[in-house]
Amino acid sequence: xxxxxxxxxxxxxxASAAGAQASTPTxxxxxxxxGQVIYQVMPDRFFDGNTANNVGVDRANLxxxxxxxxxxxxxxxxxxxxxGATAVWLTPVYRQQAANSxxxxxxxxYWPADFRxxxxxxxxxxxxxxxxxxxxxxxMRVVLDQVINHFGYEAAAVKEHPTWFNGQKECDATTxxxxxxxxxxxxxxxxxxxxxxxxxxxxxxxWRGQGVDALRYxxxxxxxxxxxxxxxxxxxxxxxWTLGEWFDxxxxxxxxxQRAGFDSLFLFSLQTxxxxxxxxxxxxxxxxxxxxxxxxxPRPGEVALFLDNHDVPRFAQGSLFEDVGQAxxxxxxxxxxTLKGVPVIWQGTEIAMRGGxxxxxxxxxxxxxxxxxxxxxxxxxxRDAIAVRxxxxxxxxxxxxxxxxxxxLQDDLLLLTRQAGxxxxxxxxxxxxxxxxxxxxxxxxxxxxxxxxLTRSLFAGQDAKMSVSGGWLHLxxxxxxxxxxxxx
Ligand SMILES: [Ca+2]
Ligand SMILES: [Ca+2]
Numbered sequence: 001x002x003x004x005x006x007x008x009x010x011x012x013x014x015a016s017a018a019g020a021q022a023s024t025p026t027x028x029x030x031x032x033x034x035g036q037v038i039y040q041v042m043p044d045r046f047f048d049g050n051t052a053n054n055v056g057v058d059r060a061n062l063x064x065x066x067x068x069x070x071x072x073x074x075x076x077x078x079x080x081x082x083x084g085a086t087a088v089w090l091t092p093v094y095r096q097q098a099a100n101s102x103x104x105x106x107x108x109x110y111w112p113a114d115f116r117x118x119x120x121x122x123x124x125x126x127x128x129x130x131x132x133x134x135x136x137x138x139x140m141r142v143v144l145d146q147v148i149n150h151f152g153y154e155a156a157a158v159k160e161h162p163t164w165f166n167g168q169k170e171c172d173a174t175t176x177x178x179x180x181x182x183x184x185x186x187x188x189x190x191x192x193x194x195x196x197x198x199x200x201x202x203x204x205x206x207w208r209g210q211g212v213d214a215l216r217y218x219x220x221x222x223x224x225x226x227x228x229x230x231x232x233x234x235x236x237x238x239x240x241w242t243l244g245e246w247f248d249x250x251x252x253x254x255x256x257x258q259r260a261g262f263d264s265l266f267l268f269s270l271q272t273x274x275x276x277x278x279x280x281x282x283x284x285x286x287x288x289x290x291x292x293x294x295x296x297x298p299r300p301g302e303v304a305l306f307l308d309n310h311d312v313p314r315f316a317q318g319s320l321f322e323d324v325g326q327a328x329x330x331x332x333x334x335x336x337x338t339l340k341g342v343p344v345i346w347q348g349t350e351i352a353m354r355g356g357x358x359x360x361x362x363x364x365x366x367x368x369x370x371x372x373x374x375x376x377x378x379x380x381x382x383r384d385a386i387a388v389r390x391x392x393x394x395x396x397x398x399x400x401x402x403x404x405x406x407x408x409l410q411d412d413l414l415l416l417t418r419q420a421g422x423x424x425x426x427x428x429x430x431x432x433x434x435x436x437x438x439x440x441x442x443x444x445x446x447x448x449x450x451x452x453x454l455t456r457s458l459f460a461g462q463d464a465k466m467s468v469s470g471g472w473l474h475l476x477x478x479x480x481x482x483x484x485x486x487x488x
Pocket of ligand 1: 048049050051
């Protein structure tokens with residue numbers, strides 16, 4: 001969208017969103033995770049706490065098991081808590097197919113053979129219980145990845161229960177190829193089959209029984225919708241928070257599925273926009289265009305916001321050079337912590353780990369004693385930004401309002417306010433390469449004239465300044481960074 005047109009369109013979008021909201025029934029309230037910060041772990045690539053279970057481990061091969069496990073994850077909970085995360089999302093830990101497929105082991109957990117057991121590489125069900133107990137003891141919540149679309153290629157169930165799966169016949173006959181055809185050739189579960197339905201609904205009960213607080217559902221684009229609705233209704237009744245992965249979801253898709261019963265989906269369109277604007281050095285209009293659609297969301301505070309995950313290239317990889325990738329990751333982490341929603345940090349993003357497409361984006365996590373000074377600096381920025389968010393009701397759970405920046409500044413500057421009760425903050429993202437001072441009339445931004453005097457950014461170690469005088473807002477911002485200021 002051209003910047004010149006955006007202001008007018010923004011108004012139109014807000015107006016139409018308000019209209020759409022009025023005609024949409026408010027979904028029954030589910031559990032809220034607004035205010036949480038989730039840390040995503042792929043256990044095989046996190047920390048090895050028991051070398052006795054390292055069957056077939058080859059850390060030189062990114063497609064092999066690497067030895068990380070549940071005891072290792074449990075021992076690193078203090079690290080995750082020190083970063084400031086309040087919840088841990090584990091990619092699947094089920095018992096996996098034993099064989100490799102496509103020269104790749106099932107280390108990632110998405111090739112299940114038994115949904116109600118833990119793979120021996122990760123440990124035992126008792127190890128899972130010990131992890132949950134430790135997490136809860138530390139005041140942290142647990143999100144478990146749940147696969148509902150498929151079994152692993154080599155799972156015994158595929159031969160034992162052929163009627164559970166969509167075959168070529170079903171795929172040829174259907175008009176809904178996304179749902180009824182195999183995803184990446186994986187044995188595709190027919191959720192309308194009563195046995196499959198009962199298996200999958202029972203899996204949720206099983207893991208709830210192990211103490212998980214939330215479920216992250218894999219590949220929901222490929223799952224039968226009537227089944228999904230039933231599953232979500234059951235989760236909601238049980239108080240389980242639900243997070244759906246619809247690859248490439250934009251605001252419209254997230255809104256549709258929140259109305260259908262999901263508490264949350266990942267907002268992939270924001271991830272793309274932040275990759276382009278924050279890491280890729282394109283104008284901030286990419287981000288503003290996504291944020292301007294917030295009014296379409298029934299529950300904007302629950303939406304999962306992320307810079308990268310295990311299925312896309314690493315955020316820092318978007319820059320050719322390591323130092324630039326680190327600097328822009330610090331910018332990205334600060335920026336992420338200013339937004340309404342539930343931030344999700346993929347292991348290693350807090351130190352700007354690099355890596356291209358799968359499996360290069362799943363390199364082994366490295367901890368404090370292995371970091372360079374620059375990586376430590378990225379971590380400190382992440383920890384500070386999370387702490388600032390958690391200390392502020394406005395940043396954690398407040399309303400978010402995108403401010404109408406004058407057209408000539410829209411490429412360079414994104415301004416928004418967050419407000420909870422009497423606490424209000426002004427957030428500024430700055431695209432420019434160098435420090436710059438901006439002066440904008442408060443009335444242009446829709447801000448009252450009752451601003452306070454001088455203030456500095458709430459983020460530590462950042463030279464960003466704001467002052468309000470004579471009806472003008474003045475901002476002095478470092479290049480390529482996001483800042484947040486108290487506002488009265
Ligand atoms: Ca191990
Ligand atoms: Ca399917």
